[in-house]
Amino acid sequence: MGRQGFGALVSDDQWTLFLRAGSTRKFADGEPIIRQGEREDVVHMLAEGTVKVTAVRPDGIEALLALRGPGEALGEMSALTGRARSATVAASGGPCTTRVLSGHQFRLLLHRQELHGALLEHLVLRQTEGESVRTEITVLPSGQRIAAALLRLAALTGTDVGAAPGGKRGVVLRLGLSQREIGDWVGLSRASVAAEFRRLRDCGVIRTGRQYIAVLDVDRLRRISEGDPPA
Template sequence: MIPVGVSARTWESLVTAGSERRFRVGDVLLRQGDPPAHVLLLLAGRVKALLTLPDGEVLLLAVRGPGELLGEIAVLGGDGRSATVIALDPCVTRVLPADRFRAVVRETGAETDLLRRAMRRLREGEEWRAETAALPAGPRVVRALLRLAVSGREVGLGQSEIGQAVGLSRGVVAAELARLREAGIVATERGRTVITDLPRLRALAASGRGTV
């Protein structure tokens, strides 16, 4: 799988230039505040990106799957890591030192494409934060499920983690999931939610109601 906004030629060049590194569930792939020494290409498994605010609150920013670049924005911008990335599954990656990554980007002429990709990610984050600030609990949970689902169906996160994504307590998330479960829109088990009626969930998200 090739990341959106990255050509097949660039992706193949990056994969070839990198060396394999594997991570176990719970391992930290990148840590917020660390210098941008390398970039990771995620070939297998899922990761979550967490932002720790100055007051200690932790926000879940995204869940990423195979075919993702991790840490490239910090390397291209020369800033410290903006988030902590943790393995949700056993992960297989290719790691490129920052200098090698920048060299491949220059050789393949991918600078503009990666800049557009970075800007798109920033806009996505801003939209999500705006939703979190403006919407009530029901719509927040509904839209979070759609954003966090893998292959459009499964959210392999617990209620506390979903709460981190939308600024809600575990109890509030549990209540909203219970309503969706009773309506036959989702099925839940420990640490996992499956979307069983994707069209209805999307319709709820579009309506802005979030409650059945």
């Protein structure tokens, strides 16, 4: 799987410069990398693993905002603006490795490599992603929302297992997410997520187990996200 986020918008040589400039940090599954509300002038370049981004809402409930994979810059906005962290970022689905740069190092590399345009594009794409999820919550029924969420997770963390029975393409997702967190992400209750997973299992589109979801038919899941009924 290639780099994602900011790393997907720069060359291999430029990405290597960011990695070499930082020191290595390793985080266990579930361990926070960045904490909401803290002020710390560092940027983490995500080299390996997957992270989840969460924030505590005004009602005190922690909500899942996004998941990020290798190539992402984490905490870059605080390094650029000097503001407190707006969210918590933690390793998810297994350990992860980052390269940690000071805010000064990050800003200097952006300037020397003339990458402010790439950073702006990265921020716009993040904003567009968030708006897309909010639109799905507003207009799509629960089954389509879950299918769309699983497709996003497949693109982020999926391991392609080749052709499943019948020549269908399969993907395994290893997640550090509960059904409640997935529900928060797509605006559904835990019970609704469980019900939609059951429908997808019953029609042979997914198989679930502890900490993983196997998508047995990616093309069928995509059609469901576009409005086809599961069965």
